[in-house]
Amino acid sequence: MRSYLDFEKPVAELEAKVEELKAIGENRDAVSITDDISRLEAKASDALRDLYGKLTPWQKTLVARHPQRPHFVDYCAGLITDFTPLAGDRKFAEDEAIVGGFGRFRGQAVCVMGQEKGHNTETRIRHNFGMARPEGYRKAVRLMELADRFELPVLSFVDTAGAYPGIEAEERGQAEAIARSTEMQLSLGVPNVSLVIGEGGSGGAIAIATANKVLMLEHAIYSVISPEGAASILWRDAGKAQDAATNMKITAQDLLRLGIIDGIVTEPMGGAHRDPQAAIEAAGNAIEEALTDLGNMGPAELRDHRAEKFLNIGRKL
Incomplete structure (x- = not known):
């Protein structure tokens, strides 16, 4: 069953009427209503086209967080x-917020990793809502070291609100693990491409997004902090998240103009959640290019x- 966001209510009402008419049309005794269905x-x-043609930054944030949006496991599949997944950081434990391993992308052997949020209560808890602990980033480093040794390109899919902020994560060196992962990406002697498929939040995102090419889906967001977090710090009011989203320039369109990312992957009309397969195919084409x-x-x-790419950010403004 399709889930609608609050701002999509006009579309939801029209599509509900279409489904109602289709149900009536299944009755053989009913008068033909094909024309009415086509019109609606x-x-x-x-x-839908008008609505998605003028989304605000906050509305894009809601789309990026849509529960039915395809996640990393969908893109990987x-x-x-x-695909052969690798588990554990060989230091402390396995962190399922970051899933990674080796496989073939359109015939080419690659290392692939991504943050997985989960699709239901069970998987969201198992993957910790995509918020990795230090061992997740250390696993990413382990994967990248292997990729570099065997000269395999690295693909990363970003979708996290941020790194896990719990006390135990800080005790085990969260900041150091993120820094090591970022450093590893900068030192890679193989191509790496990163795609923001939903949320790209804070250091938790940059830890696997320091790539030669950084791409974003059309309605994804990428920022140093969540709109709610920024509003809480700036105005001490998380309710001003919409204002924060507008002023932070977190959309793919703003970030491309500012030179933060290298390209935008067009989503199906109404967002990736309306046609996941089309979104995945478009993402694959952009990565291949x-x-x-x-x-x-x-x-x-x-x-x-x-x-040079990262040193130049902000210099041309």
């Missing part, structure tokens, strides 16, 4: 064949390209 479907489609662009670079050139 066209009206609903137009309403749709794009990666022969990015890997092709980086394919002729040697290790030193890739490191220089990556360093």
